[in-house]
Amino acid sequence: MAQPLSYLVYCRTGFEREAVAELGEACAELGLNGYGQAQPNSGYARFVLTDIDQRPFGLLHLLPWQKLIFARQLMLIIADLQLPEQDRVSEVVANLPGDLRLAEVRVEHSDSDHGRELAALCRGLQKPLEQSLRDRRQLREGEGLTLHLLLTSGRSGMLGISHPLNASAHVNGIIRLRFPKQAPSRSTLKLDEAFLTLLTEQERQRYLKPGMSAVDLGAAPGGWSYQLVRRGITVTAIDNGAIDPALMASGMVEHLRVDGFTYEPRKRVDWLVCDMIDQPHRVAQRMAVWFSRHWADHLIFNLKLPMKKRRDEVQRCLALVEKAAVSSSLNCELRARQLYHDRDEVTVYLGRR
Numbered sequence: 001m002a003q004p005l006s007y008l009v010y011c012r013t014g015f016e017r018e019a020v021a022e023l024g025e026a027c028a029e030l031g032l033n034g035y036g037q038a039q040p041n042s043g044y045a046r047f048v049l050t051d052i053d054q055r056p057f058g059l060l061h062l063l064p065w066q067k068l069i070f071a072r073q074l075m076l077i078i079a080d081l082q083l084p085e086q087d088r089v090s091e092v093v094a095n096l097p098g099d100l101r102l103a104e105v106r107v108e109h110s111d112s113d114h115g116r117e118l119a120a121l122c123r124g125l126q127k128p129l130e131q132s133l134r135d136r137r138q139l140r141e142g143e144g145l146t147l148h149l150l151l152t153s154g155r156s157g158m159l160g161i162s163h164p165l166n167a168s169a170h171v172n173g174i175i176r177l178r179f180p181k182q183a184p185s186r187s188t189l190k191l192d193e194a195f196l197t198l199l200t201e202q203e204r205q206r207y208l209k210p211g212m213s214a215v216d217l218g219a220a221p222g223g224w225s226y227q228l229v230r231r232g233i234t235v236t237a238i239d240n241g242a243i244d245p246a247l248m249a250s251g252m253v254e255h256l257r258v259d260g261f262t263y264e265p266r267k268r269v270d271w272l273v274c275d276m277i278d279q280p281h282r283v284a285q286r287m288a289v290w291f292s293r294h295w296a297d298h299l300i301f302n303l304k305l306p307m308k309k310r311r312d313e314v315q316r317c318l319a320l321v322e323k324a325a326v327s328s329s330l331n332c333e334l335r336a337r338q339l340y341h342d343r344d345e346v347t348v349y350l351g352r353r
């Protein structure tokens with residue numbers, strides 16, 4: 001009997017409950033029945049689809065990955081595998097539908113302690129699996145799906161497929177960014193990743209142009225401001241703490257030691273970014289004010305999550321922001337994601353459409 005299909009998402013370890021709840025809800029909205037499976041600290045979560053006939057290709061588009069907040073990657077699992085140590089590749093190939101056309105193959109592991117121990121094995125299997133699929137003419141660069149072999153141990157794994165337009169383009173769902181030596185803090189990677197993940201290429205070109213202006217709330221020591229300045233955007237940095245002297249020497253940053261929750265800009269800016277550590281709903285309320293009063297066109301802000309009911313809190317904050325936008329009759333684009341560089345937090349983009 002064929003194995004049931006399931007959706008699988010990769011997530012930050014410790015967030016499997018949130019990931020599976022979100023996935024289950026998204027499936028329910030689409031009328032897909034099934035049940036969730038999430039092992040604590042595994043780094044992934046799964047929703048097994050019951051009473052579905054075998055139409056894997058249609059399912060690849062049905063559930064929009066971009067709508068999921070806690071998912072780093074989305075795929076459809078087509079087989080659970082037992083992998084004989086002497087020949088894992090043949091077992092993978094034997095479980096692949098013959099009509100599957102692939103443009104890419106990724107042998108992956110989860111971002112958990114256990115998963116990372118499998119990294120060397122993943123690297124070792126990558127080339128032989130590619131070669132085997134090329135020999136069978138199932139893998140050809142260009143158009144096609146992505147095959148994921150998620151190793152769960154040296155002897156077991158899952159075989160998944162994803163569509164390049166509805167999935168992360170990165171191996172293990174993790175974007176690898178180089179830390180810029182001149183950046184004042186590691187937080188800089190969060191905003192870099194947010195720009196790359198929450199905006200499309202086209203939007204980055206339109207919305208991040210030299211000569212634009214930004215306000216950075218909770219700016220010290222300047223990691224986020226650095227990302228704006230390196231794109232030629234001038235910044236008003238709001239924080240009682242000190243801003244990196246080298247960044248100040250760029251001449252593109254004005255530093256104001258005032259409260260980020262009461263500061264109002266003298267004139268409209270293109271960007272508001274906010275990394276203040278505070279209660280998430282307080283931050284969301286302030287973001288709603290900035291957006292509905294049109295003080296900024298585009299906002300990126302971080303919501304630090306509470307210890308419990310983390311997903312409820314995110315939903316509450318997003319609803320608050322959306323309500324404010326709708327009641328000001330503004331068409332808004334709202335996207336949220338727990339980024340790789342986020343810890344117990346999610347990052348939100350709110351922009352005018």
Ligand SMILES: C[S@@+](CC[C@H](N)C(=O)[O-])C[C@H]1O[C@@H](n2cnc3c(N)ncnc32)[C@H](O)[C@@H]1O
Pocket residue numbers: 184185186187188217218219220221222223224225238239240241258259260261275276277278
């Ligand atoms: C996580 S750090 C920001 C790091 C910064 N984004 C970077 O990349 O270097 C949070 C900052 O928020 C500031 N902050 C917290 N509450 C604030 C408030 N009410 N007004 C202004 N800044 C605040 C803190 O002083 C702290 O520097």
